Amino acid sequence: MCGQLIRGCSPSSDVLMSSLIETIEVDAALSKRLAEMPADSQTLTLSLDAIAEGGSSAGVLQHPSWAYVPHIATPRVTTEGKVDAADLARTIEATGSVDGEGVDADPSRTGNLLIGAGDSSPSALNPPAATSSCEGFLPPRRVAMLSSDPTKADCASMKDVEYRLVGTLGSGGTGIVYQAHQRAIDREVAIKVLRRELATDASSRGRFLAEARVIGALDHPNVIALHDLCIDDEGQLFYSMKRVDGASWDQQIDTLSLEKNLNILLRVADAIRYAHSRGLVHRDLKPENVMLGRFGEVLVADWGLALSKSSLTPTAAVPSTDSHHAIGGTPAYMAPELAAGDLFGITYATDIYLLGAILFRVVAGFPPHHGKSLLACIRAAANNQIEPVPEQLGDTELELIQIALKAMATDPLDRFTSVEELIEAIEGHRSHEASDRLVRRAKRRLAEIGELGAPEEVCQESVPSGLRADRYERFAAVDALLREAIEIWPDNRRAIDTLRSTQLEFARTATAQGDLDLALVLYESAGQTDSEAAARVRKQRDRRERVRESQAKYSTLFTHSPDAGMLIRWSDGVVLEANTACLELLGYAKEEVVGQKMTSLTIWACPEKRETFIEQLAREGQIDNFETQFLHKQTQLEELNCDDKTGQVQIPGVIDVLISSRTVHLGGEEMLLSTVRDISARKTAERDLEYSRRRLRDLQRLAGLGSWSFALQSQAIRWSEEAFRVTGRDVSRGAPDYNDFIASIHPDDREKLQVAVERSLTQGTSYQLKFRYRDDQGKYRKLFTRGNPVFDADDNVIEIYGILQHAAAGGG
Known part of the structure; x- marks a missing residue:
């Protein structure tokens, strides 16, 4: 049987759970009903209100999709905290029928399964004074629904109304939540009202009051703040609380990143850690019971099943009627001891299990327990059958799954010893994730270095100079990232292995760049001092040192x-x-x-x-x-x-x-x-001389003088346009060469001109003389010329230049 598969609960848990499962299974109608209901994330509650020996009170088995059915006896509870199986069978038989009387037969609707006591007879619409006298101080407050029709408003009756109901925010098995306006403080609040059909049910009223007082006693930023606990004119219980502008976590969990979901879970865990310090066990933690505000609020709600550990010790006998205890939870997240119905087996470890189940939901994307029906889901929770995780999860997610599975161990002794220890495990994972993020960044940087090409190519012209210059800087940045990752998580093998491979790659680059000493240091850091590559670098370095010596x-x-x-x-x-x-x-x-x-x-x-x-x-x-x-x-x-x-x-x-x-x-x-x-000085002098020559030629041209030059090395003669006019030579013929020039001179004048030119070339002297030159018409013209030598930096004559003009203009 299912009860025999659960370990770690109190000795009575096997009997209780076995009785619950067996009773459901032997009732064909109820089994069919539960088998037709799909698995959901709604709360299952089993009331264990004690009654006097031999006594009885009314009870009801209820799901939000089922109507309230009165006049059903509540099963008796033994001194060991067990439900009497025969009474439980009668209760389920009376309320679980599917004949349509008092029951919504639509199996697609899901909600709470509730066994409670009460009396909804017409005479009980206004609860007796005796019922409320034991409930403690409850100040009266007037509540009215805000009408949309001003003609129907009763101004006299509305004058003393403290809370005006605006609309419904939601409903559950025991209460309805309204949006309301609190007139005295002029603020919007949320009001939870006990369902009218449960108004005279002492057990329901007790649980309602217990939930309100638990919330009110928890002063923590992640617990929804309770403002007021009151009773209205008809004796209806309600309490007002902070209205959260947002939605429950389950409506947003799949749209949030893993990091954001972990942040929310840690804030929920902090609230539960605080509750445990106050001796309270929540028992029904799930994303649906966590509200996320629009401004970053994370608030744990629905403390209706919260228990004080002081009343759950085996020496406390069966909880009194005033305690209004019940066993319950959500099958999709439920711990085995909750599914087993072991009241005394519920400990702080139960909440640790539920936090682990939420962590499982965050990572895997679905709750840990599942079944094709609500009944199958209950069985999975009782047997602690956890759904397999997706195969595509990465190392980071698998590490979180391991944390969740430890928190969800079947035996409470195998779970984390406290919420603090669970928080530390998640925080430790987050540090591991931070370390892994640094490793991923380092690997991206390494890939960028690889895009620069092989180390021996980094200085080639084809590689951009900006990328060549910062190769070492990029390696240094990768090294820094990996060392930081190892500092955060010293056992991060990915970081350690990546650092070693980076150092080896850096060493190869340094070798290619000729930084042999750096390469050897890197080989040593990577633990490769005795490697073949390091030996080659040492030989290369030694050879280089010998070269340097020579x-x-x-x-x-x-x-x-x-x-x-x-x-x-x-x-x-x-x-x-x-x-x-x-x-x-x-x-x-x-x-x-x-x-x-x-x-x-x-x-x-x-x-x-x-x-x-x-x-x-x-x-x-x-x-x-x-x-x-x-x-x-x-x-x-x-x-x-x-x-x-x-x-x-x-x-x-x-x-x-x-x-x-x-x-x-x-x-x-x-x-x-x-x-x-x-040779800057010589080049400057040459440029200055050339400039002077150009100036002189310009002046000569302006003065009507024919200029000429004779380059010694090339034997080239250059004439200005004026020189052609003076000599009567056609410009189209070009300047004559040296032999042509000498041949055109009158035979009686040739020798003295040649002597003057030779003396100027060998001795660097200037000269001037008259001579006769034969023009294109065959006539001799009397000309006058001056010649000056040009010297190079070594005082060697490299050129002669001068002027030509008619002899009459040239003087004697």
């Missing part, structure tokens, strides 16, 4: 050289050394250049010239006097405008240089030794 001997002379120079590792382009002259030339500190890759240094004024230099160096292995321009550190790069034809930039802060480079081998590695010579 480089040190060489760089001593290199560093103090008066010429600017750099020592660059050919394999990766890292600057190993830059001497003082080079640093002063470019305006950088040593740490800004040494250890950096050449591709990351913005010292080239024209990127095209840099590409040409690299291509020529790679092709020939050396390069001499490569002319280009470098940028001083203070130069604003955005102002540069490189001439595509000359590759020259003409702004202040640009340095004209000649680069000579050679590949050398040091310590088994190929190095690039580059010397840089500043």
